[in-house]
Amino acid sequence: MIYEKAPAKINLTLDILHKRTDGYHEVEMIMTTIDLSDRLSFEKRGDQKILIESDNRFVPNDKRNLVYQAADLMIRKYELSQGVTIHMDKNIPVAAGLAGGSSDAAATLRGVNRLFELGLTSGELQELGATLGSDVPFCVTGGTALATGRGEKLKPLPALPPCWVVLGKPSVGVSTKEVYGKVNFEQMKHPQTEEAIHALEQQDFYEVCDHLENVLEPITVRMHGEISRIKSRMEQAGGDGVLMSGSGPTVFALSAHQSRAEGIYNSLKGFCSEVYIVRNLR
Numbered sequence: 001m002i003y004e005k006a007p008a009k010i011n012l013t014l015d016i017l018h019k020r021t022d023g024y025h026e027v028e029m030i031m032t033t034i035d036l037s038d039r040l041s042f043e044k045r046g047d048q049k050i051l052i053e054s055d056n057r058f059v060p061n062d063k064r065n066l067v068y069q070a071a072d073l074m075i076r077k078y079e080l081s082q083g084v085t086i087h088m089d090k091n092i093p094v095a096a097g098l099a100g101g102s103s104d105a106a107a108t109l110r111g112v113n114r115l116f117e118l119g120l121t122s123g124e125l126q127e128l129g130a131t132l133g134s135d136v137p138f139c140v141t142g143g144t145a146l147a148t149g150r151g152e153k154l155k156p157l158p159a160l161p162p163c164w165v166v167l168g169k170p171s172v173g174v175s176t177k178e179v180y181g182k183v184n185f186e187q188m189k190h191p192q193t194e195e196a197i198h199a200l201e202q203q204d205f206y207e208v209c210d211h212l213e214n215v216l217e218p219i220t221v222r223m224h225g226e227i228s229r230i231k232s233r234m235e236q237a238g239g240d241g242v243l244m245s246g247s248g249p250t251v252f253a254l255s256a257h258q259s260r261a262e263g264i265y266n267s268l269k270g271f272c273s274e275v276y277i278v279r280n281l282r
């Protein structure tokens, strides 16, 4: 039996440049992994089946699960003669903008690679991951990176300086497809991505916080007003930078100081349905 950790990501920036002829949006986003993780275990089977075990009622255990799709892809492509049983302990909230499913899929690519001793490189796993979802290639290696294209082209960046991350998730789940469907280029306030990258290069935490921006935030806020109430509360409690992650609805606050982060966490307890306090992963 082998284990893989599947950490969540947050977006420090998320920009959409244009809609492509293939229907995807051309994006430019800075992503970073945080210490809120699902845990997956992998065991070879005597037969050729893929069995997913999870006690999370929001996640399907069949072919719709990205973990199933990732394992199926590896088994077919490398003509493996055995199947795999995958157990998932889900800690990352589902449909939250934290790439939980993508990270599980990436962990499955890594896990199956190790379990069957396939010897594939991260680059090869990222290429396979791109066929499963736009965020999967980033999740193969994690860290901090600039993602372009539809999210699959990656450039590693210096890590976000060590900090605390408080996450507030409203009770609603959000469909990424629905949010992208409402994108309006005329009203868009684009992030200053270059400046944000410069701040990371300088390891200037407060400058990074000043450049947090997500073009999807106003769209999801219009659908779920609770997001702006959580944001205001995080700002009032002293978050150094506050932003919605991905297509939402999870909002995160960054704080350089543990006591401040705990204050933000306490101010959200009972105010929104799920609250987490974690570190960023370097």
Ligand code: ATP
Residues within 6 Å of the ligand: 058, 059, 060, 064, 065, 066, 067, 093, 094, 095, 096, 097, 098, 099, 100, 101, 102, 104, 105, 135, 174, 176, 246, 247, 248
């Ligand atoms: P992203 O930020 O990449 O858009 P997300 O955090 O918003 O992702 P996920 O938690 O990945 O969203 O879930 C999106 C949908 O994918 C859910 O409706 C869920 O049913 C489906 N799904 C498939 N496999 C998984 C998985 N392993 N974990 C969570 N959701 C999964």
